[in-house]
Amino acid sequence: MSFIFDWLTGDKSLKPLPPKKKEDLPYVKEGLKFNEWKEKNPNTHKWRNRRWAFLIFINLLFIVSYHMGLGILEGSLSGSRLLGIYLMDPYNSSQELVISSKTGFISHLTTNFWIGFFVILSFYWLVGGRAFCSWVCPYHFFAEWGEKVHDYILKKRKIREKTYDITVKYVFWIGFLVVAFLTQQLVFEDLNPVGILSRSLIYGPGLATIWVALLLAYEIFGIKRFWCRYVCPIGVTYSFVGDLSPLSVKFELDKCAHCRDCQDVCLVPHELWFVKKGAATREVHFTGGDCTKCGLCIDVCYSGALSFGLKDWTTNRWGYKIATKMLKGKQAEQG
Amino acid sequence: MGGKPTTTNRRQFLKATATAIVSLTVVGSAAYYLRDKSSVQKTGILRPPGSVDEEDFLYACIKCGLCVQICPVHAIKLADWDAFLSYGTPYIDANVQACDFSCDAIQCAETCPTGAIDFQIFRRAGDRAYEQLLKQYGGQIPPDVNPFEIQIMAMRRVANMGKAVITDPQQCLAYHGKGYSGPLGKHHALLRPPGSKERIDIAEVHVEREICDLCVAYCPLGSEAIELKEIGNGKYLPEIKDGCVGCGVCQMLCPTDPKAIVVEPREKLA
Structure with missing residues (x-):
């Protein structure tokens, strides 16, 4: 258990550096x-x-591609084709793989399916995983506004504010795969606001659109970013990819004034844990x-302590175990 | 900060996990319960040509809608929540717009990334037809024979969407020896008549028939699927043969209300 928590907390489990002098x-x-x-240093947008x-x-x-027959970006966010190259929703495809390996349908899956699956994973690996959420996902767009209303x-x-443990999203990620395996249905896809909203926008709204509206209402009047933070397994899939991604938001301690305005605007404030005075471990x-990778923190930062940057391999979670052990050893030596 | 997560954190995690598992169980059981209701037997929806068995279709289809976008006659639509778990999956409403095979190469199947609409059966049928043709002409296909047209017919024959049935002979105009005069269709829809290269808008074409035989005359499969049979006293009735694949063109064109001829989806017949 403690290993899982270590893995989830990353650099957090290291000994913090001494707080900055005034x-x-x-x-x-x-x-x-x-x-x-x-x-x-005024804020920008x-x-x-x-x-x-x-x-x-x-x-x-x-x-536009659909209604004007342009053929540039066809399909929907569940699966699409950009200028002839297939792109597949990774979680949808994962469910598909889980079920079809049980039923033997896996051999029917086309080459385009595999291409789409790997192209999307590689692309989001390059641009930082959950960049999908803030740069593409239509539900996020509405939820971002909803968050403002909620606040x-x-x-x-x-x-x-009422919050839950965000680790529960990993339970949902595994859970929906298990449910898919047991029921032989893409159960998540029936609830998925990303797919529903994308289809509603492209092919016109239906009964399912009401579900998305209800979900949004719950996020506004109930729990802040309920779906995105605690449930959405698509986001979790991209967050696994993002962990390995070379691109991320870089924080430089020496430039930081610890005003924490960035954490106020951040959509996932736990990721900026290190901006608190005396919290940074590196x-x-x-x-x-x-x-x-929404860039809200970069926009708000007065000192340029936050920027988009390329990761050092030791700072991603998967490489973290070795790196942390080495650092822990060093810290122990230094006393 | 910085240290290992406290027990409060762990308790919170376990609490959230329990909630998650309960909600997943509810959702999973609901899906399992609705599975029966969502089947084609219950919803009666007609799947696009070449769709795999419903058992596999419900998970194989990822609901992307690429088939909807590629169909040149806009026959394919996505089901809503009234079809339960078939939500987001493609179907054809033959009353509005049937599949007239005018895309030639069964493009919905070709575009499907998961193989829920299986192109392999069409490819194999096309290949087989070509091989047979080569054998028939001793390895040299004469220039006046178009192998493409023969391949296309072979592909149509394996579409197997369902089968047309006469709902009530009393409804049929030909059964009463009546003719039909008027527009080919009451609403706008596209159709490429057999032997023609152009698509027509059925609402804008006027037809005159001494004995109504629209279902027979416009069938994309021709006489191997449906034929008008005299049953005596100047009365006729279409006879549906084994060659019918259930594309729904006859249903779309049938001028009576309610339709005298409708397509029963494959799974519903079984």
Whole structure:
């Protein structure tokens, strides 16, 4: 059990570095007060605007391709074809593989299926796994707005946020595969708001669209980002890929002022655990697989401590076990 | 921060896990219960040509809709939640737009990435037809024979979507010795008549028949699937033969209401 927790917490299980001295904080170095320094470096919406534009563009491309017969991006987010190259939803395909290896249908799967499966995994490995969520997923787009409304309601009513353990998403990831295996149905696909919304946008809404609306309402009035954070196995699949990905958000401790504004805007704040004063265990940290590469933290950062960067192999979770052991040994030597 | 997760964390994790397992069990049992209701036997929906058996189809189809997009006559639609677990899977509503095989190469099957609509059966049928043709002409196909057309007919023959049935002979115009005069279809739909190269809009074509034989005249499989038989006293009735694959063109064109001829899906017949 403790190994699983170690694996899930990554660099977190190392001994933290000593907290930064006041004179090392960037605004003190510049001889400014915190608020003056904040005003001097105003926020931008560079990455957010790029991201929303891209998300809308991709989903519009699906719609336009179908209705105008352009043939550029056909299908839906469950499975599609971009200029003749097949792309498959990795979790959908995983369920398919689990069931078809049981029934023997696996030999019927076409070459295009395998191409689509591996192309999508390779592509998201390159761009950082959960980048799918914030840059492509149409449900995320609505949920992001829903999150804002949710925060507003809670602030107004002065209700405390209710949260669950996010590790439960791994249980759902395995669980839906088990359910698929037992029932021989793509059960998750019947509930999947990504697929439903994508199909509703392309082929027109139906009864199933109501389910997506209900889910969104629950996220607004009930639990914040309920589906994306605690359930969605597509996101988990991409988070596994993202763990191995070379691209991530890079954090440089020496530039950080520990204002934690980035954690306020972050869609998955647990990935920015190291920005808290005295929490960082290394000089440079990279966000883990749950990071959606949305760039909101980069937009808000006053000192440029956060940026998109390429990972050092020792900082990803899979390579972490060896790296952490080595570091732990070093720390023990240094006392 | 930084240290190992506390027991509170673990308790929270176990609590969430228990909730997850309970909800997964509920969802899984619901799916298992609905499986019977979702079958074609119950919903009666017609699958695209070459669809694998329903047992496999329900999981093999990933609901991407590529078949919907490729179909040149827009015959394929995606089912909604009223078809239960068949939600998002393709079907053909033969009353609105039947499969007229005018794409020639069964493109919905060719485009399907999972093989839920299996192209292999069509490829094999086409290959077999070509081999037979070579054998028939001793290795040299004469220039006046178009092997492509023969292959296409061979592919149509294995489509096996279902079978047409006469619901009620009393409904049939030919049974009463009546003719038909009017538009080929009451609403807009596409059809490529046998032997023609062009698709027509059935609502814009006027037909005159002394004895109504629309189901027979426009059948993509021709006389091997359906023929008009005289049953005496100037009365006729279409006879459905073994060659019928259940494409639904006869159902689409039948001018009576309710339709005198409808297609029963393959699985419903079994």
